[in-house]
Amino acid sequence: MDNCEPLLKVQGLSSEPLLEVQGLSSEPLVEVQGLSSEPLVEVQDLRREPLLKVQGLKQHFVMNGHFTVKAVDGVDFVIYPGETYGLVGESGSGKSTIGRSLIRLYKPTGGKIEFSGMDISGKMDKSTTSRLRIEMQMIFQDPMACLNPRKKVGEIIAQGLDIHHLYQSRAERKEKVAQMLKKVGLSPEHADRYPHQFSGGQRQRVGIARALIMNPKLVIADECISALDVSIQAQVVSLMQDLQAETGTTYLFIAHDLSMVKYISNRIGVMHMGHLVETGTTEEIFSNAIHPYTKSLLSAIHRPNPKSERVRVALSYDYKEQGVDYHKGIQQHLGGSHLVLATAEELVKWTQ
Amino acid sequence: MENQTRKKVMEIRNLSITFRTAVGPVHAIRGVDLDMHRGETVAIVGESGSGKSVTMKAAMGIMDKNGQVDSGTIFYTYLSDDKTEKTVDILQMKKKELRRHINGKRIAMIFQDPMTSLDPTMMIGRQIIEGMLWHKRATRKAAWGKAVKLLEEAGIDDAEKRMKNYPHQLSGGMRQRVVIAIALACDPDLLICDEPTTALDVTIQAKILELIQRIQKERNICVIYITHDLGVVAKIADYVNVMYAGRIIEKGTVDEIFFDPRHPYTWGLLSAMPDMDMSNERLFAIPGSPPNLLHDIQGDAFAPRNPFALNIDKRLEPPMFRISKTHFAATWLLDPRAPKVEMPEILKNRIQAMREGEIGHG
Numbered sequence: 001m002d003n004c005e006p007l008l009k010v011q012g013l014s015s016e017p018l019l020e021v022q023g024l025s026s027e028p029l030v031e032v033q034g035l036s037s038e039p040l041v042e043v044q045d046l047r048r049e050p051l052l053k054v055q056g057l058k059q060h061f062v063m064n065g066h067f068t069v070k071a072v073d074g075v076d077f078v079i080y081p082g083e084t085y086g087l088v089g090e091s092g093s094g095k096s097t098i099g100r101s102l103i104r105l106y107k108p109t110g111g112k113i114e115f116s117g118m119d120i121s122g123k124m125d126k127s128t129t130s131r132l133r134i135e136m137q138m139i140f141q142d143p144m145a146c147l148n149p150r151k152k153v154g155e156i157i158a159q160g161l162d163i164h165h166l167y168q169s170r171a172e173r174k175e176k177v178a179q180m181l182k183k184v185g186l187s188p189e190h191a192d193r194y195p196h197q198f199s200g201g202q203r204q205r206v207g208i209a210r211a212l213i214m215n216p217k218l219v220i221a222d223e224c225i226s227a228l229d230v231s232i233q234a235q236v237v238s239l240m241q242d243l244q245a246e247t248g249t250t251y252l253f254i255a256h257d258l259s260m261v262k263y264i265s266n267r268i269g270v271m272h273m274g275h276l277v278e279t280g281t282t283e284e285i286f287s288n289a290i291h292p293y294t295k296s297l298l299s300a301i302h303r304p305n306p307k308s309e310r311v312r313v314a315l316s317y318d319y320k321e322q323g324v325d326y327h328k329g330i331q332q333h334l335g336g337s338h339l340v341l342a343t344a345e346e347l348v349k350w351t352q
Numbered sequence: 353m354e355n356q357t358r359k360k361v362m363e364i365r366n367l368s369i370t371f372r373t374a375v376g377p378v379h380a381i382r383g384v385d386l387d388m389h390r391g392e393t394v395a396i397v398g399e400s401g402s403g404k405s406v407t408m409k410a411a412m413g414i415m416d417k418n419g420q421v422d423s424g425t426i427f428y429t430y431l432s433d434d435k436t437e438k439t440v441d442i443l444q445m446k447k448k449e450l451r452r453h454i455n456g457k458r459i460a461m462i463f464q465d466p467m468t469s470l471d472p473t474m475m476i477g478r479q480i481i482e483g484m485l486w487h488k489r490a491t492r493k494a495a496w497g498k499a500v501k502l503l504e505e506a507g508i509d510d511a512e513k514r515m516k517n518y519p520h521q522l523s524g525g526m527r528q529r530v531v532i533a534i535a536l537a538c539d540p541d542l543l544i545c546d547e548p549t550t551a552l553d554v555t556i557q558a559k560i561l562e563l564i565q566r567i568q569k570e571r572n573i574c575v576i577y578i579t580h581d582l583g584v585v586a587k588i589a590d591y592v593n594v595m596y597a598g599r600i601i602e603k604g605t606v607d608e609i610f611f612d613p614r615h616p617y618t619w620g621l622l623s624a625m626p627d628m629d630m631s632n633e634r635l636f637a638i639p640g641s642p643p644n645l646l647h648d649i650q651g652d653a654f655a656p657r658n659p660f661a662l663n664i665d666k667r668l669e670p671p672m673f674r675i676s677k678t679h680f681a682a683t684w685l686l687d688p689r690a691p692k693v694e695m696p697e698i699l700k701n702r703i704q705a706m707r708e709g710e711i712g713h714g
Contacts, residue, residue, distance in 0.1 A: 236640075297555060300554040
């Protein structure tokens with residue numbers, strides 16, 4: 001395979017267990033390609049210890065003997081405590097897969113995931129699993145589909161507490177649920193209702209309550225507002241921000257709506273075809289996007305302004321047409337925490 | 353509408369629809385007036401459950417079985433087969449007549465999810481020509497040729513080859529293009545788009561919108577666009593109708609709605625959208641949730657969520673107040689006796705910025 005450049009990069013890394021092969025991958029060469037050029041921490045702010053460190057994460061799905069879907073193909077990023085990291089990209093870009101691999105709904109094919117001091121990429125022992133299940137929580141996209149219709153909301157919210165024995169008495173359990181319901185803007189009486197008795201926005205609040213009652217360090221919000229109405233979206237996002245300010249939890253906010261991501265995130269990662277093509281602070285991405293895919297995403301945002309909208313034509317980006325090969329590119333550092341996946345020539349071309 | 357050059361295609365008057373459900377009657381539409389003219393794009397904006405889809409389904413005569421029209425008329429004017437102009441009330445037509453003369457032939461609809469509107473067991477070519485064979489009695493060969501042209505028009509490369517594909521072989525954006533090609537197969541003069549881009553990616557959304565815009569201009573047809581995304585409305589619409597709880601609460605040209613909104617709900621909708629160029633100040637959220645239409649609504653349906661609500665809002669439903677020839681809003685704030693209420697400061701600043709055209713691209 002295209003060996004010259006990436007291979008050289010990897011040599012430096014060989015001491016790390018990045019090369020650990022997790023069974024599934026058919027060709028070992030691809031493993032070696034793991035594009036993590038430099039350990040990200042070096043470029044990032046050194047003062048803070050990241051909460052989540054992802055290096056060369058791969059998630060492949062073997063369809064049959066000949067065909068493997070490389071949903072995520074070598075992704076590095078870090079998330080710091082207390083921040084909101086937005087992951088954007090079109091459907092099929094692998095952003096949701098990353099979320100699901102992180103919380104170990106899938107078994108990662110390769111790469112290393114470090115979460116609050118634990119290695120959660122390989123086989124986990126019982127105590128690690130249990131800690132992960134408490135400290136990392138997920139909010140799902142469809143608030144109707146993710147709540148068990150046969151259970152009362154109180155039961156749904158308390159299920160995590162039940163499993164991990166996080167209360168001493170029934171009274172304490174009830175109290176915790178009631179408090180959580182109040183926090184997300186519902187009333188304690190709602191605990192005795194069923195999901196179908198709630199509106200979409202309220203159901204999403206229940207989903208948030210279920211995630212936050214465990215007091216997680218990281219919450220993965222997978223398209224958690226895209227199924228809601230505009231006016232309700234604003235409510236839910238504001239609620240998530242309030243809860244973050246209160247509990248200091250960290251969000252991985254997965255979405256395709258860049259305008260909302262810009263609004264809520266501190267840092268953003270842009271995914272395309274299983275690769276993280278650009279990452280940086282919100283400011284860096286929005287004012288100084290380098291990668292043509294990021295630019296096309298930015299140009300596709302609708303603004304509520306008829307004056308500029310009518311004449312605006314969205315940029316199109318076709319990586320085949322432009323001859324971009326994500327496997328050849330390396331993470332180029334552009335100052336701050338801004339990284340772009342590009343080869344040297346591409347970087348020159350794009351920054352002109 | 354006084355303008356003589358605008359040719360009316362459809363006129364909805366005082367439409368009320370009730371759905372019989374297990375828990376009681378739901379008054380989904382409570383008196384809707386709507387006009388559509390040839391060559392214009394009319395957007396209907398509202399939250400889910402506000403009745404925007406139901407209105408258009410009624411206009412196409414494809415309402416759900418438990419729906420019942422309480423009152424109203426939907427007059428549709430079209431050029432019949434013998435080239436004479438004909439006006440019919442869609443609500444009075446028999447299902448069979450509708451199928452033969454209207455559905456798919458003169459009024460076509462594009463739905464939200466392209467996967468569910470295509471038949472997974474049929475090649476897309478056959479699905480496109482189906483309408484032409486049935487409505488236009490076209491020969492198979494002629495229809496096939498036209499279908500290829502339509503696919504090309506809808507922006508699909510390699511159209512000839514794609515005709516023999518099945519829906520699952522295409523991506524979401526491609527499927528939606530196929531659905532658009534099917535809708536255009538019989539040269540309709542009214543195209544109803546029910547959130548056609550909601551299920552698609554942002555980059556593809558923009559492309560599909562541009563496609564619909566282009567088709568509308570080229571064919572000079574009337575496009576009705578149902579959406580909850582004001583950004584989309586800003587891009588394509590000429591006229592905007594804002595719906596809330598089964599009523600149209602504000603209508604006007606796109607400039608009037610975006611630059612001079614009068615109804616507090618429209619204010620809320622506009623300020624709830626994250627602005628790309630604003631610093632990260634707190635997003636405005638309309639408090640509460642839409643009313644349950646199971647219960648009878650006393651007064652203004654928006655009053656409980658409206659920080660500017662007056663006493664009269666609780667008792668009497670506001671009529672449509674006229675602001676200009678094209679701009680109407682149903683709020684008591686426009687009554688001469690009402691106290692003077694200005695729109696929220698954030699929105700004012702934003703509109704000011706928009707007017708000055710300062711908003712560039714991120």
